[in-house]
Amino acid sequence: MAKRVTISDLAKELNTTTSTISRALRNHPSISISMRKKVSELAKQRNYQVNSMAANLRSGKSMTIGVIVPHINRDFFANVISGIEEVAKKEGYSVVICQTKDKIEKEKKCIETFLRTRVDGVLVSVGLETDTFDHLDQVKKMNVPLIFFDRVQESSNSMSIVNDDVEGSFQGVSHLLDEGYKRIAIFAGPEHINIYRNRKQGYLNALDKRGIKIDKKLIVFNNLSYDAGVESIKELMKLQNPPDAIFSSSDYCAVGALHWLKTNGYKIPEDIGIVGYSNEKFTSFISPSLTSIDQHSLEMGRYSAKTFFDLIKSDKKDIILNSLSINPKLIIRESSKRKRI
């Protein structure tokens, strides 16, 4: 019904011009206090709301930052998003979220939409399928700041906020060794994704440090889903010399294995120890509760956003490529606490 009120409506009512209104609304110092007050009062009364579409078109900024994640229902990503939102809000920015479900096609669609809607920056964690990067290069070609978090495109010279995954899994595996486990298997993910490659590396390093020979049979690649965990553990336990502990690059996959083991009569942590990765909330719900690696997801989100704002505030000259690596933290729970022998 009622058309929405514009600054020129307000201008007419106060017998002044749109520029004055525009300035007054944004508290421009050159507008008299009395005028500012009159304007803001009228605005409130008439229920005026800036039309961002117009303001943004004019100013060339959308005041929006686009975030691309594989899954929004993972605690890890949900927390990252919260962190991003928190600092974005402070700067007056909106956050629009796009979930790819790990599909590269969806990822491309997201980018297209973001470019069309002129987001001022893109923060992205790439999907499992993502092994080509034209769509991401596109963003940079358009001169839109691109920042990676967690799962990054390493060939890119964009900034990235990541965990030290090598360290995280090093700690996880070392912990298992400390608890007396001898044959530790790993659920590893796609090698072209940095985090999974690094988690495997940490595993290798930990074994190496203790002089334990790597048994390739204990390195299982899968897609890290719950179901994959079930299938993989089934295979592992068929081995002539099965593992006595599992280090999983994902909590979901760890739980799949845990479940299968329990229903098949294995005792956890007595017979088999398990460590997951990401510290999803459910890891503390299940029983035995699952030892996992916390990634400081909220901070990761905050840093990612902060990096973006630092970037656009810098004179674009001193574009310091300060990529950041956050130390993860081992959270020890029941699934790996074997009484020492």
Place this chain on the structure above:
Amino acid sequence: MAKRVTISDLAKELNTTTSTISRALRNHPSISISMRKKVSELAKQRNYQVNSMAANLRSGKSMTIGVIVPHINRDFFANVISGIEEVAKKEGYSVVICQTKDKIEKEKKCIETFLRTRVDGVLVSVGLETDTFDHLDQVKKMNVPLIFFDRVQESSNSMSIVNDDVEGSFQGVSHLLDEGYKRIAIFAGPEHINIYRNRKQGYLNALDKRGIKIDKKLIVFNNLSYDAGVESIKELMKLQNPPDAIFSSSDYCAVGALHWLKTNGYKIPEDIGIVGYSNEKFTSFISPSLTSIDQHSLEMGRYSAKTFFDLIKSDKKDIILNSLSINPKLIIRESSKRKRI
């Protein structure tokens, strides 16, 4: 660096006008096929992308729909969002998500942002704190379609997509009775939220139907968090005549209770049966796995979005207030399967 290319750039290159380009790009039938081809080829070549800010300003539509949820990391809401996105994408719309963490202040901020950015519609599931509705009325006053899902403002005459929560909990509680449980307690949520009031009602109805007297001591109001579940069960088990089953209006709260019971020596489902609500993914991870009520979250999202599109496509004359109620589904798992006596 390179300014982004506009339709007038393309127009110049082809010695034509912006109107022609604009039409050609959108496959307007009055433009010759050959011209359309020339334009789309050049556009591709020059890497042209519509500037939605400009297009939207002009057309008065933002092609964006705003979604407000309490928590994005809940499977229920994440799935609703997926459903919304799915149908929105088909219609060429973007979805922007705002999470309130159940805070009314955040909810208000979301609305403000949405109104400023001129979303074409708002889909909302209100927070636990929300007991006043000025901010939501505001949306309708601005003539922006407002659609509720799951947690609704009942005083509003807006459309809403909900579950039949009375039926859902009726089934859950009846199932417990069928399994031989006699004293069933309920974890109930804030009474001003439709879903929690309805879930309590279903509980009452189920007991009533079997002629079981209601014991007020078994009706526990809390905020339905994990911690609340722990506290509440602790209190319940102190009763002279403690319950032998729990019907929880939330999976999280149910798990809290489940955990406490297990660590305190109670056997589930033998000593105590538990049923949760929402069918969060972790309910099948934990042990015993948790019987719960599935809410067809994906469908709820799809319907919500569909309702929005139906609405804006109708000539705004036949605004049929067709609110929809979806039947939930009881998912029976271990936590409630007591061997019949």
Place this chain on the structure above:
DNA sequence: CTGAAAGCGCTAACAT
């Protein structure tokens, strides 16, 4: 089938 012209609502030089 294509062009000319107006304008969506706002901001920001450049006046005054």
Place this chain on the structure above:
DNA sequence: ATGTTAGCGCTTTCAG
């Protein structure tokens, strides 16, 4: 301290 003016990039009558 305020007003004038000129667009931002696109869509859409209205004319040919």
